[in-house]
Amino acid sequence: ELNLNDIKGVEQPALDAWSTAAALAAVTDRIELMVAVRPNFHHPALFAKAAANIDRISNGRLALNVVSSWWADEARQYGLQFDQHDDRYARTEEWLKVVDGLWTEERFSFDGQFYKTEDAICSPKPAKRPTVYAGGESEKAKTMIAAQCDAYVMHGDPAEAIAPKIADMAARREAAGGAPMHYGMAAYAIVRDSEAEAKRELDRITTVSDLPAGYANFDQWLSGTQLERELKIQEYSVSNRGLRPNLVGTPEQLKERIAEYEAAGLDLLLLQMSPQAEEMERFAVQVMGTA
Secondary structure, eight states: OTTOOTTSOTTSOOOOHHHHHHHHHHHOSSOOEEEEEOGGGSOHHHHHHHHHHHHHHTTSOEEEEEOOOOOHHHHHHTTOOOOOHHHHHHHHHHHHHHHHHHHHSSSEEEEOSSOEEEEEOOOSOOSSOOEEEEOOOSHHHHHHHHHHOSEEEEOOOOHHHHHHHHHHHHHHHHHHTOOOOEEEEEEEEEEOSSHHHHHHHHHHHHOOSSOOTTHHHHHHHHHHSOOSSOOOHHHHTTSTTTTTTOEEEOHHHHHHHHHHHHHHTOOEEEEEOSSHHHHHHHHIIIIIOOO
16 A cells, blocks of 8 residues: 555554655656645744755655644644644644745744744755645635645545636635646546446445544544535545545546546546555556556
8 A cells, every 4th residue: 555545544554754755756756746744743944944855856846735734633642732723724824934935035034923933044945946735625724725825635526516616716816916726636546447347346445334444533634624515434435535526437437537627627636546556557557548
């Protein structure tokens, strides 16, 4: 599972994202390294220096997925501050200002509610300013993302539900005076030679006699976020509402559905599969036409 599958449960081993990103930066050439970062886990000035270094190692391939934290128990375990919902986004607003200031100015001073810097320096700068991705469905989240991020990532939904979300964020972005954004969506993909084979695999992963290993973690996420729609246990089984896009079927069916999302304005799919390595290879060959 490449140690990247979040449905295994919190007791299973998980690699540290940022030291792994540095290692991957050194031994890869083309892939974009989108790495999640939670502001309450990383001081922004120190993070800006480390991320700039990883970006230079990768020759400009680093991207951030900024997650305004939701897992209260994890923060408690590590002795870290855990804010209430709107305060988490207020913290993220300041955090992004500090990171961007260190990346763009020779020296950067900031005096906010959560962070303070005084003539801080980040040198060398990133090879290319990393793209900042973020997601969220509350009013506070959308306002922050439209003003300060480069891309909006969404949980899985049908194309007809994604299109108005993109239109809404595009209008917010224009009002904020920013350049056009990118739009991404999480989805779970099952590609098989026949529709019946794909359906059998779908039935297998959504038929559970007991709660999945990571459900307690997921339950904390539900209680700590402000989501637009109710979630079901079947959707948890593949995380991030991954089944709603219905990327389940033959290569031709998946190509048609992906084209519908592209027409709605989506330009990035964050795909989960299982087992990840084998299914990525199948998707690359049969849907993307690459090996």
